[in-house]
Amino acid sequence: MSGQLTEDIRILIVIPTYNNRPTLRKVVEDSIETGLPVLVINDGSTDGGTETLGSLPISLIDLPENRGKGAAIRVAAEWAEQNDYSHIITIDADGQHVPQDALKFVKKVKENPLSIVIGNRDFSRTNTPGSRQFGRKFSNFWVRVTSGISVPDSQSGFRAYPVGAIRKIKCFAKRYNYEVEILVRGIWASLSIQSVDIAVHYTDDTLKASHFRPFLDNARISLAYTYLVIRNFIPLPRKILFGISRQERMKFFLLNPFKAMKMLVTEKTSARQIGYATALGIFLGTLPLIASHSVTIIFFATRLKLNRLIALNVSQLCALPIVPAIAIEIGYFIRHGNFLTEFTMQTLGHEILQRLGEYIIGAIVLTFPLSALAGILAYLISMLYQKINNRRGRMKKAKNIA
Helix, strand or coil, rough: CCCCCCCCCEEEEEEEECHHHHHHHHHHHHHHHCCCCCCEEEEECCCHHHHHCCCCCEEEEECCCCHHHHHHHHHHHHHHHHHCCEEEECCCCCECCHHHHHHHHHHHHHHCCCCCEEEEHHHHCCCHHHHHHHHHHHHHHHHHHHHHHCCCCCCCCCEEEEEHCCCCCCCCCCCCCCHHHHHHHHCCCCEEEEEEEEEEEECHHHHHCCCCCHHHHHHHHHHHHHHHHHHHHCCCCCCCCCCCCCHHHHHHHHHCCCHHHHHHCCCCCCCHHHHHHHHHHHHHHHCCCCHHHHHHHHHHHHHHHCCHHHHHHHHHHHHHHHHHHHHHHHHHHHCCCCCCCCCCCHHHHHHHHHHHHHHHHHHHHHHHHHHHHHHHHHHHHHHHHHHHHHHHHHHHHHHCCC
């Protein structure tokens, strides 16, 4: 697919910023030293940060109000397209990245113009917060489930995008969750994913400069993955960019849902532990723990020494509409002695408080059999898979000896 996007590679560094006054100028100066043109997107800052840039040789776009990182990147991509740039490299303005690493992206972009290049942060040389490490593992897992592609660092904001491609890919997210959605949709659209190793600095200053809000932004990211997982299980064609073969097209059109389910049971742990972790995730995921599912699941999985990733990941399946719908039906039956059969504005709109009460009752009842069933199925499937895998390993070993 190389060369189909553009013959002339022109790369622009994009720095979205929102109230990063203490770190912004240094990031911009270091970016200028790469020799690449620089565009700063002022995402409605109120701290006067862009005033520190003085007469630096950059382009600047001021947005009247804060619209989010995703929206800022889309504005930058539109500006880049209008000014004949083929690619943009996004760098965070909080000082955690080393702008000189952008030159690694340039080489990779020239080799793979139809790709999203992601900076793989080196956590071994910095005091990385545990939330960042766990967040990367969690995000990597769901990228693999929704796309079938393993990505080393799906949460890194240091990236290179082909402008023509991301301008054509429709995304709904506008904030940090945009980086999740554009990555998965980019894979669906036939873009390849490349990575380069980059340095990262986490200090008190960079952490203060970051506007990533763990609870709210992780909730948005989780919702984005929930939608993408559901979309992945719907066998409808997705938009494919550029010319690819029929075989490649089918690969991107119909990502096998069974492949995604297989990934849930191939974590490096025993079948019994997978069963327990699955049961816990479904149990807590079904309960009406509004806005606190993830925190509760992580807490109990840690206390019970179960695989947190499995428990947290499978709990997302409870976000499927069928689970609360069944819970409402169970609650309605308990309260009225018959099932709810009329789905009108009256029953689902004006009587919303009644439905909420029935949902809570039904969810409490449903969680026990549903979690038990899910745990048993996960155990049986994992045990079967591991036995098949072990048998194949023994046969391969015997064949090699022979």
